[in-house]
Amino acid sequence: MAYQIKVNGTDHSVDADEDTPLLWVLRDWLHLTGTKFGCGIARCGACTVHMDGQPLRSCTLPISAVGTSEITTIEAVEGPEAKAVQDAWVAHDVPQCGYCQSGQVMSAVALLREVPKPNDRDIDLAMNGNICRCATYVRIRAAIHAASEKLGG
Amino acid sequence: MRSLVILLTCAIAALTSVALNATNKALPTTLQPVSAFATIKDPKARSVALFTEAGKVIQHPRCLNCHPATERPTQTDAMRPHEPLVVRGDGGIGAAGLRCITCHHNANFDPAGVPGNPKWALAPPEMAWQGKSLGDICRQIKDPARNGGRSMAELVHHMAEDELVGWGWHPGGKRTPAPGTQAEFGALIKAWADSGANCPA
């Protein structure tokens, strides 16, 4: 059946089965391949996008449940927090293989929007659903602190 | 060496399945009706027996998982720590940046094996049940300071009607449901309240 969904500010009509995960739609229908498939069972965070500004594991939501919510992916996330995170990620040379990093960035941006000056515990609690097989965790935490400082948090 | 590794792996797998089966076997699947307790003449003993029967639900992993002793929920019949590590946070809806709704939505989503309900949340710390005796849980449930300020009537309503409580009998997927039905459970709690709400020791 055809679903109307709004992704990165653009309306799309997607003809998919009702239980198709949003992640599949983003990658295979809309070719927004920045969002990654890691596990498909809400365990890794690689598929993190924003739904109405809140972080969401896109492998856990069927297309039929998106409704009028606005989806933002790594390709279009913007604003001061996103800019600060992107700059800090470059400055701290955070990614290694990079596979988990779009999910990491989406979670980090969402955290900073809600908690402008997170402490280590805030960061750990927000980020530990995002697994990194290259174990870049120490750099991720440092980069989030740096982004927070840049934002004046 | 290789065969030793294979042997060990098989042994561990076998032990794990024995342990899991043991857990499953021990879990009750049914509840006795209120009428089954009518023969107990002493009202206090009857009240205690009714709550003890309701305790099959209250102390079932399906219910205990979201009434943890710590700030972290547990999962599965084995009640292992929730993966990923999540915490109760303010209002029981998770920490900033990793709320329950990051993964748990309005309905179960079986392709990802993720359960859901519109009211998905953890019980508050004062309603922690894990690690407590049924008697202690009983006294806690009756205490408005530790039961969300509920009167006995509101408590009965919560147990018998609440949607998230009710999810425990229809968890879907491969999850083991709470024993009996919510209506049977609600009837036991009501009969317990009506008979003086006495608690096991």
Ligand code: FES
């Ligand atoms: S792919 Fe969604 S959490 Fe791993």
Ligand code: FES
């Ligand atoms: S950078 Fe390789 S998985 Fe995170």
